[in-house]
Amino acid sequence: MKFLVSAILALSIVAPSIVPAAVQKRAKAPALTEEQRIVHVLNRLGFGPRPGDVERVKAMGLEAYINQQLSPEKITDTVAENKVKDLNVLNMTTADLYAKFPQPGQLLRQLQARGMLPAEVAEAREKRDQPAQPGNPLENENYRKVLEEYYRENGLQRPQRILVELQASRILRAVYSERQLQEVMVDFWTNHFNVFAGKGADRWLLPAYDRDTIRPHAMGKFGALLQATAQSPAMLFYLDNFQSVSPNMRPRPLANPQQQRRGINENYARELMELHTLGVDGGYTQKDVQEVARCFTGWTIFQPRGGAAAVNAMTGETARRTAGTFFFNARTHDDGEKTVLGHKIPAGGGFKDGLTVLDILARHPSTAKFIATKLVRHFVADNPPKSLVDRVAATFIKTDGDIRETLKTIFFSNEFNSPEAYRVKIKRPFELVISAIRTLGADTNGGPGTHQWLARMGEPLYGFQTPNGYSDAAESWVNTGGLLERMNFGLALAGNRVQGTRVDLARLTNGQTSQSKVMDEALKTILAGEISPSTRETLAKQLDQSDPVTKVVGLILGTPEFQRQ
Amino acid sequence: MNRRFFLKSGSIALASLGTSLSTPSFLERVVSGANAEGGKRKTLIAIFQRGAVDGLNMVVPFGESSYYDLRPSIAIAKPQTGNAETAIDLDGFFGLHPSMSSFKPLWDSKRLAIIHASGSPDNTRSHFDAQDYMESATPGVKSTPDGWLNRYLQAKRDRDETTFRAVAIAGKMPRVLQGSAPTLTISNLSDFAIRAGKSSANLQNGFEAIYAQKTNDALANTGRETFEAVDYLKRVNPAQYKPENGAQYPRTPFGNSLLQIAQLIKAGVGLEVAFTDIDGWDTHVNQGNARGQLANLLGQFSSGIAALYQDLGQRMDDVVILTMSEFGRTVRENGNRGTDHGHANAMFVLGNGVRGGKVYGRWPGLKNDQLYEGRDLALTTDFRDVFGEIAVRHMHLEKIDRLFPGYSAKQAQFKGFI
Numbered sequence: 001m002k003f004l005v006s007a008i009l010a011l012s013i014v015a016p017s018i019v020p021a022a023v024q025k026r027a028k029a030p031a032l033t034e035e036q037r038i039v040h041v042l043n044r045l046g047f048g049p050r051p052g053d054v055e056r057v058k059a060m061g062l063e064a065y066i067n068q069q070l071s072p073e074k075i076t077d078t079v080a081e082n083k084v085k086d087l088n089v090l091n092m093t094t095a096d097l098y099a100k101f102p103q104p105g106q107l108l109r110q111l112q113a114r115g116m117l118p119a120e121v122a123e124a125r126e127k128r129d130q131p132a133q134p135g136n137p138l139e140n141e142n143y144r145k146v147l148e149e150y151y152r153e154n155g156l157q158r159p160q161r162i163l164v165e166l167q168a169s170r171i172l173r174a175v176y177s178e179r180q181l182q183e184v185m186v187d188f189w190t191n192h193f194n195v196f197a198g199k200g201a202d203r204w205l206l207p208a209y210d211r212d213t214i215r216p217h218a219m220g221k222f223g224a225l226l227q228a229t230a231q232s233p234a235m236l237f238y239l240d241n242f243q244s245v246s247p248n249m250r251p252r253p254l255a256n257p258q259q260q261r262r263g264i265n266e267n268y269a270r271e272l273m274e275l276h277t278l279g280v281d282g283g284y285t286q287k288d289v290q291e292v293a294r295c296f297t298g299w300t301i302f303q304p305r306g307g308a309a310a311v312n313a314m315t316g317e318t319a320r321r322t323a324g325t326f327f328f329n330a331r332t333h334d335d336g337e338k339t340v341l342g343h344k345i346p347a348g349g350g351f352k353d354g355l356t357v358l359d360i361l362a363r364h365p366s367t368a369k370f371i372a373t374k375l376v377r378h379f380v381a382d383n384p385p386k387s388l389v390d391r392v393a394a395t396f397i398k399t400d401g402d403i404r405e406t407l408k409t410i411f412f413s414n415e416f417n418s419p420e421a422y423r424v425k426i427k428r429p430f431e432l433v434i435s436a437i438r439t440l441g442a443d444t445n446g447g448p449g450t451h452q453w454l455a456r457m458g459e460p461l462y463g464f465q466t467p468n469g470y471s472d473a474a475e476s477w478v479n480t481g482g483l484l485e486r487m488n489f490g491l492a493l494a495g496n497r498v499q500g501t502r503v504d505l506a507r508l509t510n511g512q513t514s515q516s517k518v519m520d521e522a523l524k525t526i527l528a529g530e531i532s533p534s535t536r537e538t539l540a541k542q543l544d545q546s547d548p549v550t551k552v553v554g555l556i557l558g559t560p561e562f563q564r565q
Numbered sequence: 566m567n568r569r570f571f572l573k574s575g576s577i578a579l580a581s582l583g584t585s586l587s588t589p590s591f592l593e594r595v596v597s598g599a600n601a602e603g604g605k606r607k608t609l610i611a612i613f614q615r616g617a618v619d620g621l622n623m624v625v626p627f628g629e630s631s632y633y634d635l636r637p638s639i640a641i642a643k644p645q646t647g648n649a650e651t652a653i654d655l656d657g658f659f660g661l662h663p664s665m666s667s668f669k670p671l672w673d674s675k676r677l678a679i680i681h682a683s684g685s686p687d688n689t690r691s692h693f694d695a696q697d698y699m700e701s702a703t704p705g706v707k708s709t710p711d712g713w714l715n716r717y718l719q720a721k722r723d724r725d726e727t728t729f730r731a732v733a734i735a736g737k738m739p740r741v742l743q744g745s746a747p748t749l750t751i752s753n754l755s756d757f758a759i760r761a762g763k764s765s766a767n768l769q770n771g772f773e774a775i776y777a778q779k780t781n782d783a784l785a786n787t788g789r790e791t792f793e794a795v796d797y798l799k800r801v802n803p804a805q806y807k808p809e810n811g812a813q814y815p816r817t818p819f820g821n822s823l824l825q826i827a828q829l830i831k832a833g834v835g836l837e838v839a840f841t842d843i844d845g846w847d848t849h850v851n852q853g854n855a856r857g858q859l860a861n862l863l864g865q866f867s868s869g870i871a872a873l874y875q876d877l878g879q880r881m882d883d884v885v886i887l888t889m890s891e892f893g894r895t896v897r898e899n900g901n902r903g904t905d906h907g908h909a910n911a912m913f914v915l916g917n918g919v920r921g922g923k924v925y926g927r928w929p930g931l932k933n934d935q936l937y938e939g940r941d942l943a944l945t946t947d948f949r950d951v952f953g954e955i956a957v958r959h960m961h962l963e964k965i966d967r968l969f970p971g972y973s974a975k976q977a978q979f980k981g982f983i
Contacts, residue, residue, distance in 0.1 A: 105849075126851070199693045239707070240694075267707055274708055426784070455737060458750075465697065465740055467708060478783050480728050480791045481749045484757065487772055491761045538774040545767060554761070555771045560784040 029419035038062055039528050040422055043565035044379050045069050045411065046180025048435030051508065051525055066411050070404050072179035072219060080177040083446075087165040087172075089207045094233065094324030097204045098306030099313035101159045104147055110311045121150050154314060162203050164448060166210060167461045171446035174434040185218040185403070186210070187430065188378055190462075191469030193229045193276060195238045197462035201305045202237050205324060206462055209234035222371065222401030223362035226276065230358055231326045233301045239467065241268035242300040244293060246334035264334070269293035271467045273361065279373075282366035284341060291338045295345065295353035298333030301326060362401055368393040372406070374472070379410050380421050382473045388415040423530075423564045426474035429457035431565065432486060436493055436557050439526045442503040449499030453492070456485045483563075490557025494550050505549045515543045519552050526556050535559060607883050607960050610826055610839045610873070611714065611741065614866070614890035615696065616846035619904050620911035621896065621942065622854070623665070623863060624679055624924070628658035631931040635897045639854045639904070650855035655679075659924050663855050664864035667871035671915060675922035676874075676881070678982040682909045682926050683946035684892055688938070690906035692847070695891035700741035702949055702969050711744025713952060713968060714838050718746035721962050727835035728794040734822040734841045742840060754803040754825050758795055769795070801832040812876035815865045819843040823873040830880060837960075843869075846890060850901040874915060885916040885959045885983070887951070893942050896931055908941035912951055914982050918959065925980040946980065947972075954979040 032040065038057045042049040045066065057065045068075060084090060089097060108125060111117040128143035151157060174183045193214070197203045213232040217225035229235050236242040244265035269292035273284045303309075303323040328351040337347040341364070345356055361367055372392035376384035392409050399405040410416055427435060433454060437444050444450060454460055458477070464470050471477070492498050494505065509521040519539055523529050531539075542551045556562060625641045626632050633640050641662060644654035652660025653669055659681070661668055671677040687704035689695050698704040702713035711719075718731055731748040733739050738750040751757050759769040769792065776788030806828050814820035822841040829836045845862055852859045870888070874881055893910035909929075915921070929935050929943040937943040953974035956962040965974050 196693075200691065271708055458738065460737065463737070466710065466743075468710060474783065475745070478787050479747055479749075480787060480794055481751065481757075483784070483787050484759075484791050484795065488760050491759070491768060495761065532778060534778045535775050538771055541774075542767075542771055545764070547764075551764065551768060551771070555768065555775065558772055559775055560779060560782065560788065563784055 032417065032419055032422055034058070034062075035528065036422060037417065040417070041066060041411075042180075043423075043435070044184075044416075044425075046184060047174050047431060048438050048565065050438045051441045054528070069179070069181035070219070070408060070411075072182035075178050077178050080173050080179075083172040083176050084169045087169050089162050089165040090169055090211060092207065093321060094204055094208050095306075095309055095321050097162060097207065098303075098309035098323050100155070100310070101157050101162050101204065102306075102310035103159050104151075106305070107156075107310050110308050114311060114315075116311070116315075118150065121146055156310065159203055162207065163197050163462060164451070166207055167451050167454075168446035169210070170461055171434065171444065171450050174430070175437050175444055175446070181407075182215075182218060185407075186214055188375075189214050189218055189225065191464075191472075192374065193225075193235065194464055194467055194469035195234045195462065196465050198465070199238050201324070202234055203462075204306060205232075205234040205237055208232070208324075219404050219407075220402075222367075222396070222403055223359065225403075226362050227355070227358050229276070230272070230296075230354065231299070233304070233324050233326055235268070236299060236301050236326065237304055239268035239271055240265045241296055242304050244268070244297050244299075245329075245332035246294070246297045248334060248336075249332050264290075264293050264297060266290065266293040268296060272357075275467055275469075277361040277370065278364055278366040279370035282364070282370060288341055291340050292357050294334040294336070294338050295340065295349075295357045298329045298331070298351075299326070299354055300329050300332070363397075365393075365397065368396040368401075371401075372396055375406065376410060376415075378472050379407075380413075380416050381424055382475075385415045388413050423561070425565050426477050427563055427565050428470060428472070428477060429454050429459035429482070429486070430461070432457070432563065433489065435565065436490065436562070437501060440493070440503045440505070440508055440553070442493065442501055444498075444501040447500040449501060453485070453489050453498060457489065458482050458485075486563060487558035490562070491554035494554035494557060505553060508553070509549060515548060516540065518549055519543065522549070522553050522556060526553070527559075527561050531556075531559070531561055535561075605883050606835065606837065608830060608836055608839065608885070609714075609955060609960060610841075610884060610886045612870070612886065612888045613696070613700075613739070613741075613840070613842040614846050614888060615692075615842050615844040616890075617692065617695070617892050617894060617906060618846040618863075618890040618910065619848060619852065619859060619894040620681070620890070620909070621893065622852070622859060623662050624655075624681055624911040625652045625660045625662065626658065626681075626928070626931065627652050627654075627660050629931045631896070631933075635931070637898065638902050639852050639898045641854055656924060658928075661867075662860065662863045664860040665867035667868045668913075671871065671874060672922055676915055676917060676919055677921045678914045678919050679911055679924045680914065680926045680946055680951055680980060680982065681911045681924050682929050682942055682944060683912050683951060684909045684944055684948055686944055686947055688908070690892065692891060692906075697740060699889060699891050699948060700739060702952060703971060706971065709970065712739070712741035714741045714840065715744025715746050715748065716968055717956055717960065717962060718748070718838065719744065720964065720967055721960070723835075723837070728790055729829060729834035729836050731838040732826075732829060732836060732840070734825050734839070739840055739842065742838075748838075751825075754798060754828065757798055797834065798832075801828065801834075803828055808872070808876045810875045810878050812872040813868075814872045814876075815869050817865055817869075819865060820869045820872070823869050824876075827873055827876045830877060830884065848894070849899065849903040849905060852898075852903045870913075870915065879917075881915075881917045883918075885914060885919065885955055887915075887955060888913040889948065895940050896936060896942060897940065908937045909944040910942070912948070914951070914955070916959070916983075918983060920982050923982070925982050947978075949974055950978045950980065954981075954983055958983040 035054060038054050039049060041062060042053055042057065108117060124143040124146040127139045177183050195202055195206065195209060197206055209232050213228045217228055245263060247263045266289050270289045272292065273282060274280050278284055302325050306323050309323050330350055333350060335348055335350060338345040338353065340357055341360055343360055345353055349356065372389045373384050376389050376392055380388065392406055395409040396406045415421060433450060451460065455463065459470055493501065493503060496503055508525060509518045512518045512521050523531055539552050539555055542548050542555065545551060621632065622641055627643045642651040644660050645651040650663055653663060653666060654660050655672060668677055685695060685698050685704045687698050697707060700712045701709040703709040714731065723730055729749060731742060733742050733748065733750045735750055736752050742748040759765045759772065761768050773792050776785050779785035806824065808814065808824065814824045826839045826841065843866060848859050851857065870886060877884060889912050890910050893907040894904035895907045899905055927945040929945050935943060949969045949972050953965050953968065956965055956968060968974065
């Protein structure tokens with residue numbers, strides 16, 4: 001009860017007018033035990049407990065733990081930062097990424113244009129395009145080798161490497177970071193402001209998106225986050241705004257018709273309102289979409305595909321630091337008067353037009369409701385309780401979109417702490433993978449071994465094509481193919497068959513040797529002992545088999561219970 | 566949430582069909598090829614050529630003099646009897662690329678139809694956007710949450726609700742199948758199992774026992790269905806598959822995908838929508854003509870589809886194969902003996918129920934003033950009219966008003982290839 005009292009106190013500080021009177025009355029399902037509340041918080045504010053976490057939180061107090069998680073900047077995070085320190089792409093500018101990870105076709109064309117293409121590379125490329133024997137791609141294989149050699153000699157790497165390192169950083173931080181809530185919010189906003197790595201230049205633009213756009217604002221003000229995404233080259237490319245120009249702009253003769261700018265593009269304007277702020281029923285019209293698109297004309301990217309960054313770097317020319325960065329092109333901006341959601345935006349606003357739109361949207365009541373609904377769905381239940389959504393939206397409005405305060409309203413709410421919310425959310429594959437690695441105290445390099453499993457289960461990071469991002473509701477994840485791969489993942493992880501990830505099951509079971517105690521330890525660690533008697537019986541049958549610990553742990557990771565959080 | 570694959574007790578009776586009284590009606594229907602409504606189960610196999618195939622060298626308008634003017638080094642020569650490096654004459658105006666000779670018998674027996682100058686009305690020349698639009702079937706609208714084949718599944722309820730109703734043989738779920746109706750994405754049928762070496766069977770039993778306990782739980786129900794499907798597929802034994810009628814699939818990932826689709830159809834698992842793709846069509850440099858990279862790929866593409874047709878034999882009465890690609894390529898060849906991103910393209914439709922042996926769609930011509938934006942083949946058939954015709958006339962979807970949001974597909978616009 002102590003927790004509930006302090007929860008009410010905390011809530012009353014945030015929003016004194018909305019203390020729920022129902023808190024004491026509610027007694028239908030038995031209230032969560034202290035241990036369950038801790039497990040619940042570790043699951044929802046983070047990616048599940050590691051061995052010993054429950055005890056650690058118990059010792060410091062649950063409320064203190066939640067408050068600590070709400071201030072990630074005060075948490076030292078040496079272990080996680082050490083884990084990612086060798087992932088070079090994280091600290092590189094976009095211009096450097098273009099220079100060091102060039103796309104082979106583009107690089108070879110540029111080398112050829114400058115007469116720098118080595119004869120053997122040119123020859124291998126030429127032969128690659130000649131007819132090979134059907135079913136015998138030897139020439140292609142040779143071309144690949146020659147290219148690889150050329151890349152190695154010049155200190156270059158294939159662009160695929162960027163995404164390997166970026167994904168690894170997300171996995172490593174989710175597994176090892178003490179700032180668990182920060183990582184949960186990074187995941188949340190990365191989905192909310194989804195960008196697909198497979199779209200054009202976006203794979204070069206994503207490291208900056210994670211580092212400079214999402215992370216600094218993940219727990220800050222929504223308005224600042226929104227503006228950061230609007231100006232991010234990753235989003236400008238993904239939703240085409242970088243090529244949206246005023247239909248009235250002065251034409252400039254362009255050599256290549258493929259680069260011909262095609263006037264205004266409404267994609268960003270539409271998704272900005274439908275998916276980033278107001279929601280589909282948020283009260284905007286097609287006319288608003290057109291007007292918003294006009295406001296954002298000229299918001300573009302300098303050298304969106306990197307220009308000749310790689311060749312320039314190889315010839316020692318001073319690399320342009322600006323390749324792949326945001327810039328406002330006044331020449332292509334539609335500077336006439338606009339009306340957005342009833343607000344008149346006078347002519348001549350230039351760059352400020354876009355900022356005005358973002359400000360209108362960030363403060364709009366529909367945005368508060370939309371963001372509150374998504375947050376409550378993520379943290380509490382697939383069908384967000386309306387009472388809580390209303391209170392969360394009220395906090396969002398009152399605090400001018402302060403994400404931290406908004407989250408506080410959720411975490412200290414009666415709904416969040418109710419037994420109805422306990423272990424009801426189906427983990428998304430990312431949550432499953434991270435929580436499984438954490439619960440076993442496994443060691444991972446976050447490399448392709450884990451990426452492949454995420455892809456098989458249906459959630460490759462940065463691999464969601466459409467702008468709505470991965471779903472947060474069970475119905476998207478409970479399907480035959482996905483479930484089978486979840487079970488296979490559990491078996492592979494327990495059996496040390498996930499490349500780059502090692503599990504020491506002997507340590508996990510606390511050195512127990514009696515087999516039934518081994519099982520009890522495993523169940524205690526992985527599911528806090530919460531499992532049906534019949535499942536326990538099924539697991540016990542495995543103890544007569546060879547390699548029982550691996551099997552029991554693999555099966556536990558594949559139970560319906562472990563798919564939930 | 567009460568989908569049931571079929572009762573386990575019944576699945577054993579599969580081999581001796583019709584003799585067992587315990588066989589559930591669903592299994593009977595599925596195995597006999599009937600659906601719950603009593604009609605024959607129809608199947609669509611959709612194949613995506615990712616990267617934008619050069620439709621003008623695939624289905625060659627050799628009757629157009631501009632075609633030869635604009636393509637000095639990569640054009641396919643006019644048909645010439647006895648010369649295997651010239652276009653394969655279809656109707657005196659159009660010809661197939663010479664590497665696609667395996668399509669000729671299907672054309673001659675009127676089982677292959679072509680819709681030329683077809684595609685998306687949107688003018689994007691981005692692969693990503695154009696594929697997105699073709700799969701969502703909402704050109705110009707990115708936020709459409711589902712693909713058109715998934716909307717088909719939603720629109721036509723299947724009372725059998727088989728796990729294998731819609732299957733993509735692919736590494737990841739294609740956009741076209743995304744949506745609320747359940748679908749399955751498998752890269753390899755033999756991977757659809759518990760994979761733990763020698764312990765697999767033992768562990769599967771363990772999982773089955775665990776998932777058998779809970780009732781009224783979506784996760785547990787799905788778990789039970791999963792194992793029913795796994796067991797059934799095991800009995801079908803995909804590793805031992807032998808194609809029929811002497812069909813020889815190309816030994817490539819694409820050939821292997823088609824072979825697995827044939828397996829599923831023959832296994833009688835109730836497959837209604839199958840999807841797979843083949844990439845590498847983005848021929849900006851050294852495209853080749855009668856030989857070269859495009860020739861190799863078209864050879865693999867057509868011989869794979871012809872093998873699938875041959876393998877399925879009489880089953881092609883109830884199957885339609887449809888091919889598509891996101892946009893065509895420039896009519897003019899570029900400075901690298903290749904072609905760049907263009908507009909309209911050609912689609913193939915194959916099946917015993919297809920009115921083949923004809924090139925459908927109005928041909929817009931290739932003269933300068935006939936080109937789209939001065940450079941590309943113009944569009945005369947919206948791809949949604951092609952999809953719509955298949956959905957209505959082959960798959961017997963009654964109402965297509967929700968299949969293509971924002972577009973009114975009308976029977977009057979159908980080309981009549983079915």
